[in-house]
Amino acid sequence: xxxxxxxxxxxELIEVDLENERILKEYIEGTIIVDLVKNDQMKESYFKQIxxxxxxxxxxxxxxxxxxxxxxx
Numbered sequence: 001x002x003x004x005x006x007x008x009x010x011x012e013l014i015e016v017d018l019e020n021e022r023i024l025k026e027y028i029e030g031t032i033i034v035d036l037v038k039n040d041q042m043k044e045s046y047f048k049q050i051x052x053x054x055x056x057x058x059x060x061x062x063x064x065x066x067x068x069x070x071x072x073x
Contacts (some may be wrong), residue, residue: 008053 011025033050036042 008056 009028011028013023013025015024017023033042033046036046
């Protein structure tokens with residue numbers, strides 16, 4: 001969990017089901033960026049936060065799934 005050393009709040013991995021290709025992670029309460037954009041509530045400072053997060057992840061050769069709606073039903 002090397003990302004925990006950064007200031008990036010990531011969900012805890014709870015369980016992996018390889019047979020059914022599923023993962024279960026902690027749910028982090030809050031508004032996702034997709035909803036902020038959709039409701040015209042996106043702030044310029046969010047772009048800076050995203051870039052800073054990307055720069056940190058890039059230095060450790062890690063990719064992030066930025067489309068968070070993939071994980072919540």
